Amino acid sequence: MQKRIGVAKFKRLLTAIAALLISTSMYAQESAPKQVTGVVRDDAGVPVAGASVVVNGTSVGVLTDVNGRYSISVPATAAAITVSFMGMRSVTVSVIESGAQDVTLTEETKSLDEVVVIGYGTVKKRDLTGAVSSVSAKEIAAVPVSSAAEAITGKLAGVQVVTTEGSPDAEITIRVRGGGSITGDNAPLYIVDGFPVSSITDIAPNDIQSIDVLKDASSTAIYGARGANGVIIVTTKSGQAGKIQVSYNAYYGVKTLAKKLDVLTPYDYALFQYERSLL
Numbered sequence: 001m002q003k004r005i006g007v008a009k010f011k012r013l014l015t016a017i018a019a020l021l022i023s024t025s026m027y028a029q030e031s032a033p034k035q036v037t038g039v040v041r042d043d044a045g046v047p048v049a050g051a052s053v054v055v056n057g058t059s060v061g062v063l064t065d066v067n068g069r070y071s072i073s074v075p076a077t078a079a080a081i082t083v084s085f086m087g088m089r090s091v092t093v094s095v096i097e098s099g100a101q102d103v104t105l106t107e108e109t110k111s112l113d114e115v116v117v118i119g120y121g122t123v124k125k126r127d128l129t130g131a132v133s134s135v136s137a138k139e140i141a142a143v144p145v146s147s148a149a150e151a152i153t154g155k156l157a158g159v160q161v162v163t164t165e166g167s168p169d170a171e172i173t174i175r176v177r178g179g180g181s182i183t184g185d186n187a188p189l190y191i192v193d194g195f196p197v198s199s200i201t202d203i204a205p206n207d208i209q210s211i212d213v214l215k216d217a218s219s220t221a222i223y224g225a226r227g228a229n230g231v232i233i234v235t236t237k238s239g240q241a242g243k244i245q246v247s248y249n250a251y252y253g254v255k256t257l258a259k260k261l262d263v264l265t266p267y268d269y270a271l272f273q274y275e276r277s278l279l
Contacts, residue, residue, distance in 0.1 A: 051085040116215040176230025188230040
Protein backbone atom coordinates (compact mmCIF):
# COMPACT_ATOMS: atom_id res chain seq x y z
CA MET A 1 0.00 0.00 0.00
CA GLN A 2 2.76 2.37 0.85
CA LYS A 3 4.55 1.40 -2.37
CA ARG A 4 1.48 2.27 -4.47
CA ILE A 5 1.13 5.64 -2.80
CA GLY A 6 4.77 6.47 -3.53
CA VAL A 7 4.36 5.64 -7.21
CA ALA A 8 1.24 7.82 -7.47
CA LYS A 9 3.02 10.77 -5.88
CA PHE A 10 5.93 10.30 -8.25
CA LYS A 11 3.60 10.32 -11.25
CA ARG A 12 1.93 13.51 -10.01
CA LEU A 13 5.32 15.10 -9.52
CA LEU A 14 6.37 14.20 -13.05
CA THR A 15 3.12 15.62 -14.42
CA ALA A 16 3.62 18.88 -12.52
CA ILE A 17 7.21 19.22 -13.76
CA ALA A 18 6.15 18.55 -17.35
CA ALA A 19 3.37 21.15 -17.14
CA LEU A 20 5.80 23.65 -15.65
CA LEU A 21 8.29 23.06 -18.44
CA ILE A 22 5.62 23.39 -21.14
CA SER A 23 4.23 26.63 -19.68
CA THR A 24 7.74 28.03 -19.32
CA SER A 25 8.51 27.17 -22.94
CA MET A 26 5.25 28.73 -24.14
CA TYR A 27 5.88 31.88 -22.07
CA ALA A 28 9.39 32.20 -23.42
CA GLN A 29 8.09 31.74 -26.95
CA GLU A 30 5.36 34.33 -26.47
CA SER A 31 7.66 36.88 -24.82
CA ALA A 32 10.29 36.67 -27.57
CA PRO A 33 10.27 39.79 -29.81
CA LYS A 34 9.20 39.50 -33.43
CA GLN A 35 11.52 40.64 -36.21
CA VAL A 36 9.48 42.42 -38.88
CA THR A 37 10.99 43.55 -42.19
CA GLY A 38 9.53 45.10 -45.31
CA VAL A 39 9.62 47.80 -47.95
CA VAL A 40 7.77 51.13 -47.88
CA ARG A 41 6.65 52.46 -51.27
CA ASP A 42 4.43 55.28 -52.51
CA ASP A 43 1.36 54.81 -54.69
CA ALA A 44 3.58 54.90 -57.80
CA GLY A 45 5.72 52.03 -56.53
CA VAL A 46 8.75 54.20 -55.74
CA PRO A 47 10.60 53.31 -52.50
CA VAL A 48 10.20 55.94 -49.77
CA ALA A 49 13.45 56.75 -47.98
CA GLY A 50 13.33 58.21 -44.46
CA ALA A 51 9.84 56.96 -43.61
CA SER A 52 9.20 56.46 -39.90
CA VAL A 53 8.24 52.97 -38.66
CA VAL A 54 7.11 52.99 -35.01
CA VAL A 55 5.71 50.20 -32.82
CA ASN A 56 2.33 51.29 -31.49
CA GLY A 57 2.33 52.08 -27.78
CA THR A 58 6.11 52.15 -27.52
CA SER A 59 9.04 54.39 -28.36
CA VAL A 60 10.63 51.74 -30.57
CA GLY A 61 11.07 53.00 -34.11
CA VAL A 62 13.33 52.99 -37.15
CA LEU A 63 13.68 54.85 -40.45
CA THR A 64 13.66 53.29 -43.89
CA ASP A 65 16.89 53.30 -45.89
CA VAL A 66 17.44 54.71 -49.39
CA ASN A 67 15.72 51.64 -50.86
CA GLY A 68 12.69 52.02 -48.61
CA ARG A 69 13.58 48.91 -46.55
CA TYR A 70 13.19 48.61 -42.80
CA SER A 71 13.77 46.02 -40.11
CA ILE A 72 12.32 46.42 -36.64
CA SER A 73 12.14 44.28 -33.53
CA VAL A 74 8.55 44.28 -32.27
CA PRO A 75 7.84 43.28 -28.64
CA ALA A 76 5.48 40.38 -28.16
CA THR A 77 2.99 42.62 -26.37
CA ALA A 78 2.67 44.94 -29.37
CA ALA A 79 0.07 44.19 -32.03
CA ALA A 80 0.75 46.79 -34.75
CA ILE A 81 3.25 49.19 -36.27
CA THR A 82 2.59 52.61 -37.84
CA VAL A 83 4.38 53.83 -40.93
CA SER A 84 4.36 57.59 -41.62
CA PHE A 85 6.04 60.11 -43.90
CA MET A 86 5.62 63.85 -44.37
CA GLY A 87 2.95 64.65 -46.95
CA MET A 88 1.53 61.10 -46.92
CA ARG A 89 -1.17 59.31 -44.99
CA SER A 90 -0.01 57.22 -42.05
CA VAL A 91 -0.65 53.48 -42.33
CA THR A 92 -1.08 51.08 -39.40
CA VAL A 93 -0.17 47.43 -40.04
CA SER A 94 -1.10 44.56 -37.72
CA VAL A 95 1.81 42.37 -36.67
CA ILE A 96 0.44 38.90 -35.94
CA GLU A 97 3.65 37.01 -36.58
CA SER A 98 7.11 37.85 -37.79
CA GLY A 99 7.70 38.20 -41.50
CA ALA A 100 7.65 40.68 -44.37
CA GLN A 101 5.23 43.58 -44.07
CA ASP A 102 5.34 45.75 -47.20
CA VAL A 103 3.52 49.08 -46.89
CA THR A 104 2.16 51.46 -49.54
CA LEU A 105 1.73 55.14 -48.63
CA THR A 106 -0.55 57.52 -50.49
CA GLU A 107 -0.33 61.29 -50.75
CA GLU A 108 -2.36 63.23 -48.23
CA THR A 109 -4.45 66.02 -49.72
CA LYS A 110 -5.76 68.48 -47.16
CA SER A 111 -7.62 71.74 -47.47
CA LEU A 112 -4.88 74.16 -46.46
CA ASP A 113 -5.35 77.76 -45.45
CA GLU A 114 -4.65 80.33 -48.12
CA VAL A 115 -0.95 81.04 -48.36
CA VAL A 116 0.58 84.37 -49.40
CA VAL A 117 4.12 84.66 -50.72
CA ILE A 118 6.09 87.45 -49.04
CA GLY A 119 9.68 88.16 -49.89
CA TYR A 120 11.72 85.03 -49.37
CA GLY A 121 9.01 82.85 -47.80
CA THR A 122 5.31 82.07 -47.44
CA VAL A 123 2.88 82.97 -44.68
CA LYS A 124 -0.65 81.78 -43.98
CA LYS A 125 -3.01 84.60 -44.76
CA ARG A 126 -4.77 84.32 -41.40
CA ASP A 127 -1.41 84.78 -39.62
CA LEU A 128 -0.43 87.81 -41.68
CA THR A 129 -0.80 91.11 -39.84
CA GLY A 130 -0.25 93.34 -42.87
CA ALA A 131 -2.85 94.41 -45.41
CA VAL A 132 -2.88 91.92 -48.27
CA SER A 133 -5.37 91.39 -51.08
CA SER A 134 -5.40 88.33 -53.30
CA VAL A 135 -6.95 87.18 -56.57
CA SER A 136 -6.93 83.47 -57.39
CA ALA A 137 -6.70 81.75 -60.77
CA LYS A 138 -10.36 80.78 -60.50
CA GLU A 139 -11.42 84.40 -60.20
CA ILE A 140 -9.16 85.41 -63.10
CA ALA A 141 -10.56 82.70 -65.36
CA ALA A 142 -14.14 83.77 -64.62
CA VAL A 143 -13.78 86.98 -66.65
CA PRO A 144 -12.14 86.99 -70.12
CA VAL A 145 -9.36 89.57 -70.11
CA SER A 146 -6.31 90.14 -72.25
CA SER A 147 -3.78 91.09 -69.56
CA ALA A 148 -2.99 90.57 -65.90
CA ALA A 149 -3.65 94.23 -65.15
CA GLU A 150 -7.21 93.91 -66.44
CA ALA A 151 -7.66 90.76 -64.36
CA ILE A 152 -7.38 92.67 -61.06
CA THR A 153 -9.57 95.60 -62.10
CA GLY A 154 -12.22 96.17 -59.43
CA LYS A 155 -11.24 93.05 -57.45
CA LEU A 156 -8.80 94.45 -54.90
CA ALA A 157 -9.61 97.03 -52.28
CA GLY A 158 -7.27 100.02 -52.35
CA VAL A 159 -5.89 99.13 -55.79
CA GLN A 160 -6.76 101.44 -58.68
CA VAL A 161 -6.43 100.17 -62.25
CA VAL A 162 -7.01 102.89 -64.84
CA THR A 163 -6.14 103.51 -68.46
CA THR A 164 -4.28 106.58 -69.61
CA GLU A 165 -6.70 107.15 -72.50
CA GLY A 166 -9.80 105.71 -74.10
CA SER A 167 -8.22 103.72 -76.93
CA PRO A 168 -8.38 99.90 -76.75
CA ASP A 169 -4.59 99.55 -76.62
CA ALA A 170 -4.07 102.30 -74.05
CA GLU A 171 -1.50 101.79 -71.34
CA ILE A 172 -2.85 100.56 -68.02
CA THR A 173 -1.55 102.09 -64.82
CA ILE A 174 -1.87 100.54 -61.37
CA ARG A 175 -1.82 102.51 -58.15
CA VAL A 176 -1.84 100.99 -54.68
CA ARG A 177 -3.65 103.31 -52.27
CA GLY A 178 -3.22 106.26 -54.56
CA GLY A 179 -0.08 108.19 -55.43
CA GLY A 180 2.35 109.29 -52.75
CA SER A 181 4.67 111.44 -54.83
CA ILE A 182 4.14 114.48 -57.03
CA THR A 183 7.35 114.34 -59.02
CA GLY A 184 8.41 110.71 -58.56
CA ASP A 185 7.08 107.46 -59.97
CA ASN A 186 4.04 106.10 -58.16
CA ALA A 187 4.11 102.70 -59.83
CA PRO A 188 4.21 99.68 -57.47
CA LEU A 189 6.95 97.08 -57.46
CA TYR A 190 6.08 94.08 -59.64
CA ILE A 191 7.42 90.66 -58.58
CA VAL A 192 6.82 87.69 -60.91
CA ASP A 193 7.85 84.32 -59.45
CA GLY A 194 10.39 86.04 -57.21
CA PHE A 195 11.94 88.32 -59.85
CA PRO A 196 11.26 92.07 -60.13
CA VAL A 197 9.91 93.16 -63.50
CA SER A 198 8.86 96.48 -65.00
CA SER A 199 5.33 95.48 -65.99
CA ILE A 200 2.84 92.62 -65.82
CA THR A 201 0.75 93.56 -68.84
CA ASP A 202 2.56 91.03 -71.04
CA ILE A 203 1.69 88.02 -68.84
CA ALA A 204 -1.10 85.81 -70.17
CA PRO A 205 -3.94 85.64 -67.63
CA ASN A 206 -4.28 81.87 -68.15
CA ASP A 207 -0.70 81.40 -66.88
CA ILE A 208 -1.38 83.13 -63.55
CA GLN A 209 -1.92 81.07 -60.42
CA SER A 210 -2.52 84.01 -58.06
CA ILE A 211 -1.96 87.73 -57.66
CA ASP A 212 -1.19 89.13 -54.20
CA VAL A 213 -0.95 92.82 -53.41
CA LEU A 214 1.00 94.01 -50.35
CA LYS A 215 -0.28 97.39 -49.29
CA ASP A 216 1.41 98.52 -46.07
CA ALA A 217 4.81 98.96 -44.48
CA SER A 218 4.84 95.74 -42.47
CA SER A 219 4.29 93.53 -45.51
CA THR A 220 6.57 95.46 -47.87
CA ALA A 221 9.46 96.01 -45.43
CA ILE A 222 11.58 93.25 -46.94
CA TYR A 223 11.63 95.03 -50.31
CA GLY A 224 12.93 98.28 -48.86
CA ALA A 225 12.37 101.57 -50.65
CA ARG A 226 11.28 99.78 -53.81
CA GLY A 227 8.10 98.68 -52.05
CA ALA A 228 7.12 102.18 -50.95
CA ASN A 229 4.28 102.27 -53.49
CA GLY A 230 3.09 98.76 -52.74
CA VAL A 231 4.12 95.38 -54.11
CA ILE A 232 2.22 93.28 -56.63
CA ILE A 233 3.31 89.64 -56.51
CA VAL A 234 2.33 87.41 -59.42
CA THR A 235 2.72 83.65 -59.12
CA THR A 236 2.47 81.72 -62.37
CA LYS A 237 1.29 78.15 -62.76
CA SER A 238 3.78 75.29 -62.61
CA GLY A 239 3.74 71.57 -63.19
CA GLN A 240 2.27 69.28 -60.55
CA ALA A 241 2.68 65.60 -59.85
CA GLY A 242 -0.09 63.31 -61.05
CA LYS A 243 -1.93 62.52 -64.22
CA ILE A 244 -1.54 64.72 -67.28
CA GLN A 245 -4.28 67.30 -67.58
CA VAL A 246 -4.94 69.37 -70.68
CA SER A 247 -7.22 72.39 -70.57
CA TYR A 248 -8.26 74.73 -73.35
CA ASN A 249 -9.74 78.18 -72.95
CA ALA A 250 -10.35 80.56 -75.81
CA TYR A 251 -12.37 83.65 -76.60
CA TYR A 252 -12.28 86.46 -79.07
CA GLY A 253 -13.46 90.04 -79.12
CA VAL A 254 -13.18 93.29 -80.98
CA LYS A 255 -12.38 96.65 -79.42
CA THR A 256 -13.14 99.88 -81.25
CA LEU A 257 -13.55 103.51 -80.29
CA ALA A 258 -17.19 104.45 -79.91
CA LYS A 259 -16.59 107.92 -81.35
CA LYS A 260 -13.57 109.59 -82.88
CA LEU A 261 -12.89 113.31 -82.80
CA ASP A 262 -11.79 115.09 -85.95
CA VAL A 263 -8.32 116.42 -85.28
CA LEU A 264 -5.59 118.03 -87.34
CA THR A 265 -3.03 115.96 -89.14
CA PRO A 266 0.56 116.26 -87.91
CA TYR A 267 1.38 118.58 -90.84
CA ASP A 268 -1.64 120.81 -90.25
CA TYR A 269 -0.90 120.94 -86.51
CA ALA A 270 2.71 121.96 -87.11
CA LEU A 271 1.57 124.60 -89.64
CA PHE A 272 -0.99 125.90 -87.16
CA GLN A 273 1.65 126.27 -84.45
CA TYR A 274 3.97 128.02 -86.90
CA GLU A 275 1.31 130.51 -88.01
CA ARG A 276 0.35 131.08 -84.39
CA SER A 277 3.92 131.95 -83.47
CA LEU A 278 3.94 134.64 -86.16
CA LEU A 279 1.06 136.54 -84.63
